[in-house]
Structures are given as structure tokens and as C-alpha cells.
Amino acid sequence: MQSYSLTHLQELESEAIYVLREVASQFENPALLFSGGKDSIIVAHMARKAFWPAKIPFPLVHVDTGHNFPETIVFRDQYVKDIGANLIVGSVQQSIDEGKVIEEKGFNASRNGLQTVTLLETIEKHKFDCAMGGARRDEEKARAKERFFSHRDDFGQWDPKNQRPELWNIFNGKKNVGEHFRVFPISNWTEMDVWQYILHEKIQIPSIYLAHERDVFERDGVIMSTTEFIEQRDTEPTVRKKVRFRTI
Amino acid sequence: MELLRFSTAGSVDDGKSTLIGRLLYDSKSIFQDQYDAIEESSKRKGDENVNLALLTDGLRAEREQGITIDVAYRYFATPKRKFIIADTPGHIQYTRNMVTGSSTSNLSIILIDARHGVVEQTCRHTFISSLLGIPHVVFCINKMDLVDYSEEAYEKIKSDLEAFSSKLDVKDIHFIPISALNGDNVVNQSEKMDWYKGSTLMYLLENIHIGSDYNHIDCRFPVQNVIRPQSDKYPDYRGYAGRIAGGVFKPGDEVAILPSGFTSKIKSIDTMNGQLAEAFAPMSVAITLEDDIDVSRGDMIVRENNQPSVDQNIDLMICWLNDKKMTPNGKYAIKHTSNDVRCVIKEVVYKMNINNLHRIEDDKEINMNDVARISIRTTKPLLFDKYTRNRTTGSLILIDEATNETVGAGMII
Structure with a gap:
């Protein structure tokens, strides 16, 4: 008898595609966070697969720190054009200019912490009820318990004491007005899986990774x-x- | 390379963290800097040996802050397989946590302290593994170093476990005497227990046959989305997207669409990388049909001569997950495959004492961590199989309509 089994990459891909399709069905106005980094690139790649031959049915959102490597922005713009996706850019610079956040100073100054404010603003402005990202559970110990579907209250806050249990592959995206979800389709992928998948699928990545x-x-x-x-x-x-x- | 998902069950002090640490360390899945960090930390605490349990200890601080830690996922790989561990801490909300963590597992590791043998916890863990339909259960009799690696001690516990397990529906059971602390029979064969001729835990994890864990007999395809590009290149394309929940689908197959009952033939099974000659669980694909039939999310594509149950009255085992108790005759929302319906709780048939498997028929109050048999009536028929036949089409969740929280896990009988 023939053996019906998938490789680990096929199984992880199937799981991620399933999650992407659930998002498209369960939410009215979802968005895919796209930084041009390798993790968000593979999520975008699987979003293409999930809805092929139709286009990705949600926009790609880049929360732009203004501090980018030029290679990444060139890549982003070309990628979005190639797949015919809709790109929305939320600008950290604009949040700074409008006085909503304060630029860090000093040698280790970074805009990474400011991104959150711009992200929440972008979510509110476009009324997104779900923002998907490329975060993975193996990135750090604290993420090990993160859900695929992570509920945020109407202030955009994550209440770790009140996360919904997640069983089988049944995802509960029910919410009240004003609340939204963060969804992580590649929760179960490791760094190694991501690189193997990029190689296997021959996915283009920004040149600075090489x-x-x-x-x-x-x-x-x-x-x-x-x-x-x-x-x-x-x-x-x-x-x-x-x-x-x-x-x- | 295949993917194996397993969960670890155990309570405080039974060596669960040490076992996971040992698996990670002996399979060379940790980096030098991680090892250096726990070596340093062990020295500081005055430990004689490097304490491998510290590798998975990242959640202790959060637990003390009262943050809900129901399941933490960990990842490692060997040249043979890739592993996802659902690690459920053994504190008071144990049942809820283990049910959550085990729901997607192929295999469950149940740890037993060789000094104490089969205890109430063991009974509970084994019952939950059986309730959740985990195909493979591995009893690790741990701390063999503390009973002088005695074959007699191991055999006694093994026969107790066999007697107990025979009352439960567990398909594939294994027993391994180990010492997680010293590494005996975890990754490397023990030199102290030459009387044990079986495989090490790692050998079992790497080689156990999981190809049949999915149902490849009953064709079940719950439709998630309808794909209609309406583009110049694909003006009339109409594909049904979903993840196969059972069986093997091929182009040309005669199929029925439920609940309408219309029949058609599969025209193609599509992916972006090309068409497939066949597709099986758990693949995500898009199916096109020969005929123009109205199919939408929540429908199920099945073989005409092998159909699931279609019913509004459903009996199920549930595990209650919420600190708000179940409302007698209450109404709840249900998610089942790609369907959203509502239901009313008709009856609590009995509650289960999961420490001794006795039925409790005089107390029908369902609180958090309770396991019970109930019957419900849904607003429209569900398309389902028994949970023991298919873990995807046989499972559902109950949702509190006021808070939107997931409050119950249901396994259809």
C-alpha cells in the first residue's frame, strides 16, 4: 500500500495556508504585515499560494521606520509590483513629525520601539480587524506560548492572562467592535524551516541576506x-x- | 523529513523539564551559548551537574506573575525527523492545559516516577491521551537510577499500566525505563539496564510509524473559501479551497456536496505549483468540479458512497476550559470544521472522575477542567464523524456568545 505522508515543510506550509484562508474568511478587513524581511516574505509567498489563481485578497502593510537598507525597499516595491498586491505604508517618520512619538537619542537609538504606535495607528486608520505577521514561536522563550490567533482589546493591548485556548485547527476569531486580532501563520516554523523553504521554493530575498x-x-x-x-x-x-x- | 508532534505529561518534580532538556541536549539541538548559560546558572545554584531542566525554564517567572501558561511549544530536529513539543506545565489547571496541548499531537509521553509507580496523575494523563485520541502513548518510567535500575520495579509498574490501559481506548502503547537525569535510554542506550531490550525514547520518536495517524479512508473536504479570480486569464475559474480532513481525492472522483447532496466529478486539484494527481490529509489544496454547483464555506465535499453523519442532535464528550461554569440548558456558539452554528445544551449525561474513571451521575455542574458527556442540539445539522474515526470532522469548540471566549472542547461520540 502506498504511504501517504508529507514532509515537514509540506505540512508546515499546509498549516500556514489553512490559517491564511481562515483569516480571509473570518475577518472583514485583514492585512498582512510586510517588512521585506525573510519571514514576512514567506508568509506573503504562501498567501499567494492560498488564493491562487486569484490575487492575495488583502493588502500588504509596511510599517516603515524610515531607517531601511535601500536594498530592502527596492525589493519591497518590486515584489509588490510582481504579485500585483496592494501596498499600504505606515510611516514612523510621520508619527514623529506629528508629535505622537518621540525619537530616541544616543548611541543605541532605534526606531524599533516606535513601530508599535505607528502600527496601531495604521490599523485604526484603515479599520483593519486582523493584522497578520511573520512572528515565530521559536524566536524567543516568551513567544513559545503565543497563539496563532492572538486577541487584542480595543486599545490594541494583549492580555496574556486572558488568551483563548486553541485546540485542533479550530481558530476562534470572534470579537467585539473595536477589537482586533494578530495572527501568526508561521508560528510553528523554526529559523531552519524558513531557510529550507526559501531554498526549496526558490523564493527571492533581499540581497543583503547574502x-x-x-x-x-x-x-x-x-x-x-x-x-x-x-x-x-x-x-x-x-x-x-x-x-x-x-x-x- | 516527517514532522512529529508530541506532548509531554507530568506533574511537578517528575523530571519532565529534565527529560525535554535531555532530548534537546543529547540530540545536539542546543547552541553552545545556551549550554554555557545553563552551565553558569547551575554552578551559581550549587548544582553538581549541569541542570538540563533550565533549558526549558523560561516560563517559570511568568507563571509566578500569574500569566496563563497553558501550553508552551518547543522545536527541535534530528537528521531523521522534525519535532514539535507541546509542553504543558503540571499545575492546577492541568486537564484544560493537557487537552489543549494534546489536541494536535501524534504522540503523548507520560512520565512516571519509578519510586512511586502508577498514581492518580498517571491515570488522569492516560485518560486524557485516550480522550483526545492521541494515536501513540509512551510511558517513560523515569528515575530508574533511584531504584537501582531494577528490572523488577519496572516490570511491576509496566503490568500495572497495562492493566489500567486496557480499560481505555489507546491504540499503540510503549514502555521505556529511563533516567532523564543521567540520560539512560533517552537518546543513548543505557549501560545500566542491559535487561531492557527495547528501543530508546529517541529511537521511538524518530521511527514510530505516523503515516496512518490521519484517516486516509473516508474522503472529507470542508470548504474554507471559494476562489474566484474573475481575471482576464481566469475569467470563469471557480475553485474550492480547503484542507483535506480525510481520505484521498483524485481528479475524476465522483463526489457529493453536502448538505445539498448534489453530485459532480472532481475536475482538477490545484496548487500554485501545479495540478496534483491525488491529495490527502492534511494537504491544503483547491478543488474544481465538472459541474457548476453552488458551493460555499461550510459545505463539505465527500465521496458519494461514503458520507459523514448529518444531524442536529449530537452526543459528545467535553472538557470545560473556562472559569465560568457551563450554564445548564445554555446556548453557545459552535465552531466545527469551517462551520459556525449555535447550540443549546440539552443534557449532562454524566461527569467523569478522571482520577479513577468512575461516572458521576448525581452532580451535573460543569466547572473548569471537568470532563463530561453531554448532548446538544444545533441550529442546523453538522456534517461530522465520530472523533475516534476522524479528529478533524469529529471535534468542535463551544464559544460563550457574551465574551467570545472558547469555553469548551468537544469530541463527538
Whole structure:
């Protein structure tokens, strides 16, 4: 008798496609968060598969910190054009200009913390009732218990004491007016699965993930790219190295 | 490479964290810096050995803050298989947590302290594994080092477990004497127990046959979405998207669409990577039909000569998940496959004492962590199979319509 079994990548893909399709059915106005990073790229790829030959039935939303590598933005724009998707950009710079958030100062200043405010604003402005993202449970211990469907109250807050149990593959996206959900279709994927899948599906990724020559400096044991957005100390000289990015 | 999902059951101090740590460490699934960190931390606490339990200890702090930790998922891989562990901490809400964590598992590991043998907890864990229809159960008799690796101690516990399990519906049972602390029979064969001729836990996890865990006999395709591109290239395309819940579908198959009962033939099974010659559970595909029939979300495509039950009156076992008790004759929303319906609780037939499997017929109040047999009536017929026949078409959740919370897990009898 023939053996009917899937590889781990096929099973994870099938699970993610199932989740994407549930989102399209259970929510009125969902969106897919798309940073141009590898995790959001594979979610977008599977969104194409989930609804093929139709187009992805929700917009891609980029919460733009303004601090991007040019390669990522070039990639983003080309990708969105190629798949015929609708792109919405929420701008952290605009949130700063409007005085809604305050720019961090100092050597380790980053706009990562400010993204949340811009994200919630974008969700409210476009009345999204579900924002899908490429977060994975294996990224850090605290995420190990995160749900596929994660409920947020009408202030956009996550109440970890009040998360719905998730059983089998039955996802409960019921909510009251003003509330929304965050959904993570690749919850069960590991870093290794993501890279194997990119290789297997021959998915294009921004060039900075691949080894290339670049001006960099070292801080606390981490090699960082020399950019106009990060202030370097005198003790952090710029050197030219062959590098690739693990995260963008 | 296949994917195996397993859950670990155990209570405080039975060595569950150590076992998971041991699996991760001996299968070389942790990085040097993670190991260095727990080595450092073990030294600080004055531990003699590196405490592998610390590898999975990230949730303790949160637990102390009162954050609900019902299931934490962990991942590792060997060259043979990839594993997802649903790790359910053994505190007071145990039943609810284990039900949640086990719902998608292929296999359940139940830990038993060799010094104490079969205790009430063991009974509870085994019952839940059987209730949730987990195909494979592995009893790990742990802490064999503390009973001098005695074959007699192991055999006694094994025969107690066999006697107890025979009362339950567990398809495939294994027994392994281990010491998670010292690594005996976890990844490496024990040198201290040469009387044990069976496989190590890791060998079992890597090799146990899981290809038949899905139902490949009864064709069930709950429709999730209708795909209609209405584009220049595909002006008339109409595909039914879903994840196969059972059976094997092929182009040319005669099918019936429920609940309408109309029949047609499968024209194609589509994916973006091309058409498929056959599709089976748990694949996500799109199916097109030869005839133009009205099909929508919540419908089910099945084989004409093998149909699921269609009924509004349904008997089920439930596990209650919410601290608000079940309302007698209350109304709840239901999610079942891709269907949303409502129901009324008609009757609580009995509650289960899951520590000794006795039926409780004089107390019908259903509180959190209770397991009970109930009967319900739904607003429209469900298309279902018995849970023991199909875990997808046989399962449902109950939702409180006021709070939208998931309050009950149901397994159709």
C-alpha cells in the first residue's frame, strides 16, 4: 500500500495556508504585515499560494521606520509590483513629525520601539480587524506560548492572562467592535524551516541576506552596518568586511 | 523529513523539564551559548551537574506573575525527523492545559516516577491521551537510577499500566525505563539496564510509524473559501479551497456536496505549483468540479458512497476550559470544521472522575477542567464523524456568545 505522508515543510506550509484562508474568511478587513524581511516574505509567498489563481485578497502593510537598507525597499516595491498586491505604508517618520512619538537619542537609538504606535495607528486608520505577521514561536522563550490567533482589546493591548485556548485547527476569531486580532501563520516554523523553504521554493530575498562586501563596525560583539542612522563611537572604527545579515 | 508532534505529561518534580532538556541536549539541538548559560546558572545554584531542566525554564517567572501558561511549544530536529513539543506545565489547571496541548499531537509521553509507580496523575494523563485520541502513548518510567535500575520495579509498574490501559481506548502503547537525569535510554542506550531490550525514547520518536495517524479512508473536504479570480486569464475559474480532513481525492472522483447532496466529478486539484494527481490529509489544496454547483464555506465535499453523519442532535464528550461554569440548558456558539452554528445544551449525561474513571451521575455542574458527556442540539445539522474515526470532522469548540471566549472542547461520540 502506498504511504501517504508529507514532509515537514509540506505540512508546515499546509498549516500556514489553512490559517491564511481562515483569516480571509473570518475577518472583514485583514492585512498582512510586510517588512521585506525573510519571514514576512514567506508568509506573503504562501498567501499567494492560498488564493491562487486569484490575487492575495488583502493588502500588504509596511510599517516603515524610515531607517531601511535601500536594498530592502527596492525589493519591497518590486515584489509588490510582481504579485500585483496592494501596498499600504505606515510611516514612523510621520508619527514623529506629528508629535505622537518621540525619537530616541544616543548611541543605541532605534526606531524599533516606535513601530508599535505607528502600527496601531495604521490599523485604526484603515479599520483593519486582523493584522497578520511573520512572528515565530521559536524566536524567543516568551513567544513559545503565543497563539496563532492572538486577541487584542480595543486599545490594541494583549492580555496574556486572558488568551483563548486553541485546540485542533479550530481558530476562534470572534470579537467585539473595536477589537482586533494578530495572527501568526508561521508560528510553528523554526529559523531552519524558513531557510529550507526559501531554498526549496526558490523564493527571492533581499540581497543583503547574502554575503557581500560592506562598511561595518563592531559594537558589543555584534557587527553592525555603517549607516547614517546609527551614530558610531570613536572606539568603533569602520572596516570593510564580507558579511551577510541575519536579521533586518 | 516527517514532522512529529508530541506532548509531554507530568506533574511537578517528575523530571519532565529534565527529560525535554535531555532530548534537546543529547540530540545536539542546543547552541553552545545556551549550554554555557545553563552551565553558569547551575554552578551559581550549587548544582553538581549541569541542570538540563533550565533549558526549558523560561516560563517559570511568568507563571509566578500569574500569566496563563497553558501550553508552551518547543522545536527541535534530528537528521531523521522534525519535532514539535507541546509542553504543558503540571499545575492546577492541568486537564484544560493537557487537552489543549494534546489536541494536535501524534504522540503523548507520560512520565512516571519509578519510586512511586502508577498514581492518580498517571491515570488522569492516560485518560486524557485516550480522550483526545492521541494515536501513540509512551510511558517513560523515569528515575530508574533511584531504584537501582531494577528490572523488577519496572516490570511491576509496566503490568500495572497495562492493566489500567486496557480499560481505555489507546491504540499503540510503549514502555521505556529511563533516567532523564543521567540520560539512560533517552537518546543513548543505557549501560545500566542491559535487561531492557527495547528501543530508546529517541529511537521511538524518530521511527514510530505516523503515516496512518490521519484517516486516509473516508474522503472529507470542508470548504474554507471559494476562489474566484474573475481575471482576464481566469475569467470563469471557480475553485474550492480547503484542507483535506480525510481520505484521498483524485481528479475524476465522483463526489457529493453536502448538505445539498448534489453530485459532480472532481475536475482538477490545484496548487500554485501545479495540478496534483491525488491529495490527502492534511494537504491544503483547491478543488474544481465538472459541474457548476453552488458551493460555499461550510459545505463539505465527500465521496458519494461514503458520507459523514448529518444531524442536529449530537452526543459528545467535553472538557470545560473556562472559569465560568457551563450554564445548564445554555446556548453557545459552535465552531466545527469551517462551520459556525449555535447550540443549546440539552443534557449532562454524566461527569467523569478522571482520577479513577468512575461516572458521576448525581452532580451535573460543569466547572473548569471537568470532563463530561453531554448532548446538544444545533441550529442546523453538522456534517461530522465520530472523533475516534476522524479528529478533524469529529471535534468542535463551544464559544460563550457574551465574551467570545472558547469555553469548551468537544469530541463527538
